[in-house]
Amino acid sequence: MIVLKAPQExxxxxxxxxxxxxxxxxxxPILANVLIRKSGGALQLTTSDLEIQIRTTAxxxxxxxxxxxxxxxxxxxxxxxxxxTDQTVSLESSQNKLILKGGKSRxxxxxxxxxxxxxxQEAANFGPxxxxxxxxxxxxxSQVSFAMAVHDIRYYLNGILFVAEGKQLSLVxxxxxxxxxxxxxxxxxVPKQEVILPRKTVLELQRLLSDAEGAIEMQFAAxxxxxxxxxxxxxxxxxxxxxxxxxxxxxRNHRNQIxxxxxxxxxxxxxxxxxxxxxxxGVRLNIEPGxxxxxxxxxxxxxxxxxxxxxYGGDNIEIGFNVSYLIDALANxxxxxxxxxxxxxxxxxxxxxxxxxxxxxxxxxxxx
Numbered sequence: 001m002i003v004l005k006a007p008q009e010x011x012x013x014x015x016x017x018x019x020x021x022x023x024x025x026x027x028x029p030i031l032a033n034v035l036i037r038k039s040g041g042a043l044q045l046t047t048s049d050l051e052i053q054i055r056t057t058a059x060x061x062x063x064x065x066x067x068x069x070x071x072x073x074x075x076x077x078x079x080x081x082x083x084x085t086d087q088t089v090s091l092e093s094s095q096n097k098l099i100l101k102g103g104k105s106r107x108x109x110x111x112x113x114x115x116x117x118x119x120x121q122e123a124a125n126f127g128p129x130x131x132x133x134x135x136x137x138x139x140x141x142s143q144v145s146f147a148m149a150v151h152d153i154r155y156y157l158n159g160i161l162f163v164a165e166g167k168q169l170s171l172v173x174x175x176x177x178x179x180x181x182x183x184x185x186x187x188x189x190v191p192k193q194e195v196i197l198p199r200k201t202v203l204e205l206q207r208l209l210s211d212a213e214g215a216i217e218m219q220f221a222a223x224x225x226x227x228x229x230x231x232x233x234x235x236x237x238x239x240x241x242x243x244x245x246x247x248x249x250x251x252r253n254h255r256n257q258i259x260x261x262x263x264x265x266x267x268x269x270x271x272x273x274x275x276x277x278x279x280x281x282g283v284r285l286n287i288e289p290g291x292x293x294x295x296x297x298x299x300x301x302x303x304x305x306x307x308x309x310x311x312y313g314g315d316n317i318e319i320g321f322n323v324s325y326l327i328d329a330l331a332n333x334x335x336x337x338x339x340x341x342x343x344x345x346x347x348x349x350x351x352x353x354x355x356x357x358x359x360x361x362x363x364x365x366x367x368x
Contacts, residue, residue: 001067003038004060005090008102011060012080017232018047018054019073020204028118033070035117040064046119047073051237052201053120058231062090068114071098079107120235123221130190131215132169134229138209140171143182143359145202146328149175156241158199162220165192172246178325179249181360195220196239208232250360251350254341256314258292259354262338265292266330268306272296273323275304282368283323287342288316296323319345320368326351329361 004011018034026032026049035046041064046055079100083089089102100107141160149157152175161172167190170183197205205227209216216229220238227234272283276296286293292308319342329351330338341350351361 001038001065001093002062003036003067003069003091003093003098004043004062005088006060007085008080008083008087008089009085010058011089011091012077014045014056014058014060015073015077015080017208018045018056019077020207021049021052021054021200022047022073023049024074030070030112030116030118032072032074033112033117034073034076035070035114035119036068037114038062038065038067040066046117048118048120049200050118050120051198052204053235054204054232055234056232067093069093069098069111070114070117071109071111075109076100120237122226122235123224126219126221126224126226127193128190129217129219130164130169130186130188131217132184132186134209134214134216135211136184137216138206138211140169140182140184141202141206141209142332144171144173144180145206146332147173147175147178147180147361148199148202150199152176154241156196156239156243159196159239160202161194161196161243161246162218162225163192163194164190164218164220166190172243174244174246174249177322178329178361178363179246180329180362181246181250183358193220194243195225196241196243197225197236198239201225201234201236205234208234249348249362251341251343251348251362254343254347254350256287256312256317256342257339258287258310258312258314258342259337259339260292260308260310262330262333262336264308265338266327268294268308269323269327269330272304272306273327275302276323280366280368281322281324282320282366283326284318284320284368286316286318287312287314289313315344317342317345319349320366321349321363322366325363329363333359 037044044057083102092099098109163170167186219226272294277298283296292310294306297303335353339352339354348364
């Protein structure tokens with residue numbers, strides 16, 4: 001049976017869409033495979049790592065009929081990548097193997113039985129579905145994902161908090177040293193739902209979401225999240241645990257405020273970062289009326305100083321920060337201006353977008 005017959009780039013695109021979660025080496029060998037299910041003329045591809053499952057349906061010609069098998073996902077992708085993009089490729093079943101043909105090339109691949117493939121058991125009771133444009137969610141994720149913790153023993157920090165309430169969707173991430181918050185309006189009103197999406201799910205969503213028109217539909221259950229977009233269905237396990245109360249972390253009413261060009265500040269920080277201590281990445285900010293001085297030094301007694309003229313008439317403040325934390329936030333914002341609010345040298349700073357309450361970034365100071 002000819003399972004599929006289509007141009008190389010079309011087959012590759014469909015496979016790559018579902019294969020981001022596939023590990024090359026796994027304790028369960030079948031999890032390195034993609035489940036191929038043919039039903040009539042439609043072809044369904046599914047991958048899983050036991051916690052995340054991605055499924056997509058595509059029209060890739062071939063014989064009509066019912067057929068299921070599993071085959072190594074990465075191996076298939078590696079072979080397809082080496083074939084010319086405009087070449088028509090076919091996948092045929094033969095006994096317990098799949099034969100991939102393209103031009104004069106032919107590859108015989110081992111399969112494993114489809115019935116052994118462990119599908120993720122979907123939750124029985126998901127909450128109400130709601131949707132936002134893909135572009136909106138992609139933007140929200142990029143504004144907060146850099147602040148997620150990596151391998152923190154407080155496992156609930158290794159992900160992003162999603163809060164849907166009323167007509168607002170808010171995303172929050174923190175690693176204990178900084179916190180990023182971003183929100184967007186929903187078209188429908190939803191009851192309050194709070195879930196923590198794991199880091200791997202967040203990174204995979206960022207990879208798959210596009211800037212094109214089209215919405216992503218979301219549904220949350222007690223231990224699962226489900227996303228549907230662009231012909232794909234994405235089911236993920238949630239992180240259990242209590243996320244910190246982010247509202248208590250976001251400072252209010254700082255008396256000192258500076259509004260300046262985001263790109264200008266980012267460039268000054270990137271320059272001074274070159275001479276920071278490898279381990280601590282610390283920079284000193286000296287703020288006085290009309291002037292912001294950014295300075296760094298390292299163990300070799302090298303120094304960098306950058307000065308920016310600012311419209312400021314508040315207190316004199318000297319404060320230290322991990323420069324990477326400031327660069328991350330500024331590099332993931334698209335707006336021209338940024339507002340920096342400070343109280344004193346020992347309190348956390350708040351970065352926001354002028355006249356826009358939908359993004360907040362809190363960063364703790366460091367002693368230098």
